[in-house]
Amino acid sequence: MDPYLFRNLCGRFATGITVITTFRDDESPVGMTANSFASVSLDPPLVSVAVDHAASAHAALVAAPRWTVNILEANQEALSRRFAATGSDRFDGVGWRRGPEDALLLDGVLAHLVCTRHDTVEAGDHTILIGRVVAGDAAEHGRPLLYYRGGYADPDGL
Structure with missing residues (x-):
């Protein structure tokens, strides 16, 4: 399969945008933007x-016993871009706190899903992290930040 065509085809599927966060062994925060998030099972949740093998957060996320899926709101494109960028302190000026299970929760997001490591699967140039959801919360109102056809999209504009 031609890689350009494959990317174009997959881009026709609108996805939500998340930031996956955890702590390194030295307790420093680490996170990355991801749109390859999916619900896998209801029982257990x-x-x-x-996570791309080349991602700077790869080693920390694969080793982490827990991590958080922070689902971004439509107005958080800048936050998504920050955590997708390389070579910067992604947490500089970003509000966050410790939550259940000592999870790293970003402030102001649409929802948090706190996960403990259930399994990892090597798949091509990525590692698939499978997490058991042990806690979570959601904003009462809000709209998701979407990614569609290679760019950010407003859910009302699709």
């Missing part, structure tokens, strides 16, 4: 996220 499992989710997955695919």
Whole structure:
């Protein structure tokens, strides 16, 4: 399959945008933007996220016993871009707190899903993290930040 065509085809599927967060062994925060998030199972409650082997957060996320899926709101494109960028302190000026299970929760997001490591699967140039959801919360109101056809999208504009 031609990689350009494959990317174009997958881009026709609108996805929500998340930031996956955890702590390194030295307790420093680490996170990355991901749109490859999916619900896997209701019983037990499992989710997955695919992490590129080249991602700076890869080693920390694969080793972490717990991580958080922070689902972004429509007005958080800048936050998504920050956690997708390389070579910067992604947490500089970003509000966050410790939550259940000592999870790293970003402030102001649409929802949090706190996960403990259930399994990892090597798949091509990515590692798929499968997490058991052990806690979560959601904003009472809000709209999701979406990614569609290679760019950010307003849910009302699709």
